Amino acid sequence: MNIGIIGTGYVGLVTGVCLASKGNKVLCADIIPEKIDSINKGFSPIFEEGLDDLLQSALENKLLEATTDVDYVIKNSDVIFICVGTPSLPNGSMNYEYVEEAAKNIGRILKKQQKFKVIIVKSTCIPGTTTNHVGPIIEQESGLKVQFGFGLGMNPEFLREGVAVNDFLYPDRVVIGVSDENTKDIMMQCYAGFIAPFVIVDPTSAEMIKYAANTFLATKISFFNEMANLAEKFEADISVITEAVGMDHRISEKFMNAGIGWGGSCFPKDIRALLHKSREFGISSKLLQAALDTNEAQPFEAIRLLKEELGEEKLKNKRIAVLGLAFKPNTNDMREAPSIPIINLLLKEGARVVATDPIAIEEAKKMLNHKNLEFVTSADEALTEADACVLVTEWSDYTHLPIEIFLEKMKSPILIDGRRKYDYEKMREEGIRYRGIGLGH
Ligand SMILES: NC(=O)c1ccc[n+]([C@@H]2O[C@H](COP(=O)([O-])OP(=O)(O)OC[C@H]3O[C@@H](n4cnc5c(N)ncnc54)[C@H](O)[C@@H]3O)[C@@H](O)[C@H]2O)c1
Incomplete structure (x- = not known):
């Protein structure tokens, strides 16, 4: 055709x-x-x-x-x-x-x-x-x-x-x-x-199918992010919780990984557009609003963990490595990526940020520019002399780093795992000061 x-x-x-x-x-x-x-x-x-x-x-x-x-x-x-x-x-x-x-x-x-x-x-x-x-x-x-x-x-x-x-x-x-x-x-x-x-x-139902699918997926992640924040307080571990919950075929294990929230070109704008339209209809879509609010707050959970780990030292003048910039792995799309609010807050609090990504650096430079922000091309460089590290995007390059790289390159081996990819027990045994989203022990 x-x-x-x-x-x-x-x-x-x-x-x-x-x-x-x-x-x-x-x-x-x-x-x-x-x-x-x-x-x-x-x-x-x-x-x-x-x-x-x-x-x-x-x-x-x-x-x-x-x-x-x-x-x-x-x-x-x-x-x-x-x-x-x-x-x-x-x-x-x-x-x-x-x-x-x-x-x-x-x-x-x-x-x-x-x-x-x-x-x-x-x-x-x-x-x-x-x-x-x-x-x-x-x-x-x-x-x-x-x-x-x-x-x-x-x-x-x-x-x-x-x-x-x-x-x-x-x-x-x-x-x-x-x-x-x-x-x-x-x-x-x-x-x-x-x-x-x-x-x-019909065309209108086709349009609605797309919104229902996207907003459901966004809500599912926000739900498990809320569960993660609660799991931490209960001194439980969200990873084992989602694994067991996901075994229920009515729920499915897909799209429930707790972390620092969703971004990208679709979920945020689609949920906002549907919310706006529902307000025009006089319907208050409380669930959609909550999914959005939870998501907007979620990137800052990583900073909270970081501050708790740094204690009295605070963020000022600390060199923080950020691993991953794109809103998700295998893309260079930076639209509404959680890395943006995380880096902006780190900079606002006086930190020096060294960020890396396999392919999204050029896109990131269009959105992030600050005298205390440096982009480097490898995790190795980012971690060198870093006071702490935040795993933001779960690129496979960053989820299987050898433990030595944290221990030998960093000034202090603090890892904030925003995507819950590392085995926390193993990391801690080896001397990494590990904190993860949804991990209360
Ligand atoms: N990106 C995704 O993962 C994804 C998935 C499903 C659906 N969608 C939807 O698909 C649509 C497109 O998304 P995208 O991510 O491909 O957007 P995009 O911004 O990457 O691409 C849109 C392109 O349209 C071009 N354009 C704008 N006006 C034009 C015109 N008058 N004539 C010719 N070209 C024009 C722009 O230059 C741009 O290259 C959106 O509605 C989005 O919500 C996106």
Whole structure:
């Protein structure tokens, strides 16, 4: 099929490259020329395992082309996926600007071309956006009627950054939100060759499925972070608690690791957008608010443990190593990463911070800048002469460090394990002053 992608970020590029890997002809558009240059040279502007290889073979097979000419992509595609960002506005509501701009563009081209195309919203959008915003904008700009002049659908994306290619190619389910059979059939052709349950619903339900999934996952983590904070007070250990609780198949062991909270481009903004909308409906979503509040406080648990361990010495002029900057491992995405509030608070309290990450340092520099903040390229350098260390992102590079590196490099071997990755008994036996989230002994 001739597929067009508008917006080549995490979702757009992965969608485009993966659909090309299935033999479709894909045109990708973005407004950022550097991204387009990089894609056409075979290098993904984002870090995702396996993406460069698939991109390069799509380019070699002439199945993918990227351009800043959005009109060209719309003109030459039969199915167009809108994959632009839907960030938060300052009041927490969803910013419709990019989706609306894409819809206007599509409408203008449809007016000139008068050819039936299917428009699919893949961006995460507040329920009702596809039917009540995107459809009417395209109708107004093109003079065509939805269903007759063009097809309209919503296809939420559930990929996880870090394993995005795998998630896209082997999804748990594909949700297709459509109002007519023709659009449904065309969407099923796009996903030909995918082995997954297909859930066919109306567009608004498709949008709601995405919000319900994301806000549930965010709430699940916040719940276990609250349990972790309580476990510490009860002098118990959250790791064994979650392990046993997760053995209950009704609960599942996934997504319950206690730590310093979630970040990234999706959970925070999606929960805020749904909260904002629920307030407009006059509903106070207490559970969602609590999940957000718990999460916002959680990074500071690491600082509390650090201060307790440093005791009277306080943080002023202490050299603190921060291991990991990205919001999670295997990505360079720094959006709403817990490392940001942690580093900012350390700096505010007078500490000198030496931070490292395998791939997110350049992104981090765009968000963190202070005379007492230094970025280094290895854990070894970060730990050298450090008064304490905080494990922030559970990159495998940092979760299996030999004990000697803490003992020999650091001024004092204090490890605050923000992700509960180390065996605390072993660490303490070896002389590490270990503190972990949710560990009360
Ligand atoms: N990142 C994820 O893990 C993930 C997972 C599932 C769903 N989503 C959702 O998918 C959507 C996109 O997320 P993302 O992380 O890929 O965003 P992103 O910010 O990485 O990418 C969006 C891209 O759209 C481009 N763009 C903006 N306006 C444009 C226009 N008018 N024409 C062409 N390009 C335009 C931007 O330049 C940018 O490259 C969001 O709604 C997000 O919530 C994201």
